[in-house]
Amino acid sequence: MKLIKKTLVLATAAATLATSHLAFAESTTVEMYSWRIQDEALIDYINEKNLIPGVQINLNVYTEDIESKLRIDMQTNRPDLYHAKAGSAWMQPWIDAGVAAPVSDLGIDMSAFGEAALAGATGSDGQVYGVPFVMQMESILYNKSVLTTEPTNLEELEATFEDLKAQGIVPLHVDGRDGWYLNQVLHETLLAGLTSDEWAQGVVEGTACFTDDIYVDAMARFKSWQDKGYLNPNPMADDYGAMRTGVALGTSAMMIDGIWSATPASPMYQIDPELQLGYMAIPGSANKVYGFTDAHLAYNPQSDDIEAVEKVLEFYASPMFAQLFADLVEAVPASNYPVDVNNERVQMASEMIANNSLVAQPFFADSLISVDPGYRPLVSEGLQELLAGKITPRGLAEKIQSGLNQSDYIGAANCAL
Amino acid sequence: MPDDKQASRVKLSYRTIEKIQRTLLLTPGVLLYSVFNFIPLLMLFYLSLVDWPGIGPKEFVGLDNFAKVLTQPYYRDQMINALLQNVIFFTVIIGCFLIIGTGLALLLSFRTYGRKTYQVLFFLPYPMAGAAVAYLLDLFVHPRGPLNAALTQWGLADAPIPFLGSEDTSLITMALFYSWHRMGFAIILILSGILAVRTDLLEASMLDGASRWQSIRHVVFPVLGPAFILITVIVLVDVFNNADYILLIMGPEAGPLRSTDIMGTFLFRTAFGGSADTTDTNFGLAAAIGLLTALMILPAAIFLALRNLRKT
Known part of the structure; x- marks a missing residue:
């Protein structure tokens, strides 16, 4: 009996080795x-x-x-x-x-x-x-159960903000805490909606400046939304999770975010499995998304x-x-x-x-990010200061431009302050 | 043969044997210290002399990293800000430990009802993982969290307070998180100091007519000095080198507006990049910051340690 058992064990081991060897031989x-x-x-x-x-x-x-x-x-x-x-x-x-x-x-x-x-x-x-x-695409993402009609221009967007605010819903939820969100998502989507292809291409090539009116006006428009109470009361206290939670729960109507938040793996669907999200560009002068x-x-x-x-x-x-x-x-x-x-x-x-996406991509442009201090930290720091009321939109523009000018930015001479 | 053995034993004097024993006892400690502390310290100095993003070839830059941190406005301003905020962070924590910790330890030293339960309750947060504590406390103080709900419900605040969203409150809030988590450690150390007070001294003071407060002030407090110094040195070294809660909650950018930036977050951001930009990394610069931090806290740590030794 012992012999049979031993033989069986050995046979099994040999078979296992043979199979595993076969498996190794077959795939890497x-x-x-x-x-x-x-x-x-x-x-x-x-x-x-x-x-x-x-x-x-x-x-x-x-x-x-x-x-x-x-x-x-x-x-x-x-x-x-x-x-x-x-x-x-x-x-x-x-x-x-x-x-x-x-x-x-x-x-x-x-x-x-x-x-x-x-x-x-x-x-x-x-x-x-x-x-x-x-x-990827970055744009306004909105909860369809809260916002049923897409505004087609800035006036309509701001009228929608006003209606939502009157209903006690946060019109636009912003994550003011995360640097990556501020520079990669919020700022770039604002550029795509509120500036233009020509201007964005210009800053990448050094022929346009952040102190140009088109950029300052875009940031001023965004800041006015905060001043009018269209943003969450304390953006600096809210992180990315809080922003997405607000929209998923329907206590906030919109957020500026990437479409990755709408994929099945997004935690927003754990909060509300029936959640329906819509997407639209900021309907400003450019009215584009950031792809x-x-x-x-x-x-x-x-x-x-x-x-x-x-x-x-x-x-x-x-x-x-x-x-x-x-x-x-x-x-x-x-x-x-x-x-x-x-x-x-x-x-x-x-x-x-x-x-309909912005042609130039300042966030990835070598001319803007390979300098020290670069576009990314300057934008995230500047946007936080703007949200905290420490600087004006023009101050933000000058902060970014002067920071870039300190290094070897291609447009330093053209955009001297 | 036995005579030879005896002869060799006689050759070693008591002092020599004592030296050998001392050397043998010290060797494991010295070896461990060398391998895990001293050699890494030397490597850190070498690292501070190169420009290195963490992978690939290292470029020797001499003392440029130190010059960059001390003279280039972009980095110098960040370091000054981080250092000053680190001092505030440390002051709040040590203040909490020494004042609240001593108060609680004294209460626990009395033979009051439920003393053991309180001991367990006070010590309970300490073994918890820092990440769990950070996450829970972040939820607790969130504008939509229970603390703000209670404050607005009781009429103590008109609107939710952005504890971690305001430059004025975020650093103090983070320091209070740290204090809450590690208060149990301070209490245990202080309590052990209190329990080490000789009872005959206390009895003598009471026989002499001293009140409870007078006994505490003139008999217990003087004995607590070494415990206070030990706590101060441990916290000093910890809060100037680590920044776990801030990194977990506020990220390497140490927002809002770098108002929670301390030396640990500044060093981490320099080595690994911030969330705003993961590409600008330099381990050499981070090593220089680490060495400068060590140089800054070393005199205080040595002074306190020596004072402690003299007292004991």
Whole structure:
């Protein structure tokens, strides 16, 4: 009996070893890092259906401070692939460290990507360092159960604000605490709605200035909303979560935010699963939304499994990925492949990004962010001061301009104060 | 052979053996201190001499990082602001610990009803995770939180107070969060000091006609000096080097308008970037800030420690 048992154990062990050996021989697992928790279901699906032959992706999600995680793990040559944030300034340290390389080195076909999509993945040397895969849109997001009719111009918007205020509803909820929200979301959406393509392109090239009337007037209009009581009473006391909670509960009608808040993974639907969100540009002189490439898939050229890495990059650049991304993540893919979209929100966002988004993107422009102090901290600090009543809209404009002028900003001479 | 052994034993004098024993006893501590403290300190000095974003090649810049922090207005102003606010932060915390902590410890030292329950209650927040405490207290003082609801309900405030949304209140609120969380630690230290007071001294003072307050003032308080100094040194080093609550609640930008910026948040923001910009990072500059902070608090810490040693 003992002998039979021993034989059975050995046979099972041998079989397990054989099977596991077979599994290792069949597929390679690559490590991928991301902050995008909403992509987990997509990666699981890709793995489950074996859509990348011979490659399994192990997605590691770090929602907070992924840069630190990458800095540490890259010392031991992990991960093989990582979701990278848009803009050359974000990519530069990884390029300098030799853990990012142009996708052209692997011969990835990028013909399906337009100039706007590639801009976010392009380094300061003009090379493309990743496969862009998601476009984002920033605009006014509103709770449809509170706001039923979209205003079409600023006068109508302000009349709507007044009505909502009279009903005891916060018309526009603002997160005044988070620097990233103030400069990347609020400020850029205000630019898209209230300035113009020409002016935004001008500040990127150094031919227009923040002290121009068009910018000062835009900020003055926003500030007047706070002065008239259309914003939440203490924007500086509210963080991003509080802002989204207010809109989800319906105690606030609108917020300026990215469309990522309307994807199924958004915590707003945990507050109200029946929540219906609408999207519109700030109906000012430009009346545009802010569309941009949010992330691209970059790779570690020192990866031990570079062939598997290449396969994953190729898959990310394929029409199948674009379709799956739209279906499973319910977000706008970055490639130009025709995608059959059934989701109304994705459809609307892709149309708005394609047809009505601000052409220039100061937030990602090298000329504005590669100087020290740069556009991003200057804007977030300045907007906080504006919301706190410490400076006027013109003061905000001068703070940004003088900060940029102190460094090597391309338009310093043109915009001398 | 036994004679040889005896001879070798005789060679070692008592003093030599004592030296060997002392060396052996000290060695593990010295080794651990060297590996985990001294060598990292030397590495920190090296790091302060380079420009390094945390990955990739390090560029040697000499003392440029120190010069940048001390002379370039953008960084110098931030450091002065952070330092002054750190002093306020420390003062509020140590004030709470020494005044409220001593009061509560004295109450616990009396044989009052439910003393054990109070001891547990006061100590309860201390083992809680900082992140949990930060999250709970953030909700507690939020304009729509229970504190503001109570204040407006009782007519103590016309409108919700933005405790963490105003430059005037945010730093003090954060200091009170810290004090609430770690008050149990201060109470235990002070209480152990009180319980160490010799009962015969207290009895003698009472026999001499001293009131309870007089006994506390003239017999208990003088004995509490070392406990007060210990708490002061621990809190001093902690609040000038760490900024966990502020980082968790206000983020590296230490808003509103940098009104909660202390040396820890300034250092973190320099090393890892703020939420407004994650790309502008320099570990070398952060190391220089860390060394400057150490130099600033070292004299006070050494003075207090030496004073404590003299007293004991």
